[in-house]
Amino acid sequence: MRKIPRIGVIGGSNPSKEALALAYETGKLIAKKGAILVCGGLGGVMEAAARGAKEEGGTTFGILPGNDMEAANPFIDVPIVTNIGYLRNALVVLNSHVAIAIDGSYGTLSEIAYALIYGRKVFGLKTWEIPGVSPVETPEEAVNLAIKEARNVIDRKP
Numbered sequence: 001m002r003k004i005p006r007i008g009v010i011g012g013s014n015p016s017k018e019a020l021a022l023a024y025e026t027g028k029l030i031a032k033k034g035a036i037l038v039c040g041g042l043g044g045v046m047e048a049a050a051r052g053a054k055e056e057g058g059t060t061f062g063i064l065p066g067n068d069m070e071a072a073n074p075f076i077d078v079p080i081v082t083n084i085g086y087l088r089n090a091l092v093v094l095n096s097h098v099a100i101a102i103d104g105s106y107g108t109l110s111e112i113a114y115a116l117i118y119g120r121k122v123f124g125l126k127t128w129e130i131p132g133v134s135p136v137e138t139p140e141e142a143v144n145l146a147i148k149e150a151r152n153v154i155d156r157k158p
């Protein structure tokens with residue numbers, strides 16, 4: 001599994017319909033490219049992306065803030081409980097080679113910050129416009145760039 005790209009999808013738990021559609025399409029494309037989707041495992045952008053990935057036969061990891069595996073959305077294959085609340089945001093990015101941020105509020109901003117602290121590239125769809133986030137226009141662009149970056153990261157590791 002270490003050679004399979006892991007794409008973190010980070011985003012809001014109360015997104016707009018547009019953000020949900022972007023997340024769903026992003027998840028589908030991640031699965032079509034043979035990558036693993038990593039997210040926070042709950043609702044909103046996380047659930048829409050995981051649903052898209054599952055509909056394409058993909059694998060999904062959900063890193064949960066609490067201690068109940070059953071709290072994961074129904075599209076998560078591997079729920080990982082942490083019982084550390086928002087601190088789990090660091091684990092989402094640490095278990096991803098690259099991140100795609102979609103929409104989001106302060107939780108997403110913290111995930112972006114952790115990604116940048118830990119040297120993960122972040123591609124942004126309708127999200128925070130801050131230094132370090134590379135804005136993209138479509139899910140296709142986001143996933144294509146994320147897959148390329150993830151493969152570069154995998155190839156650099158011994």
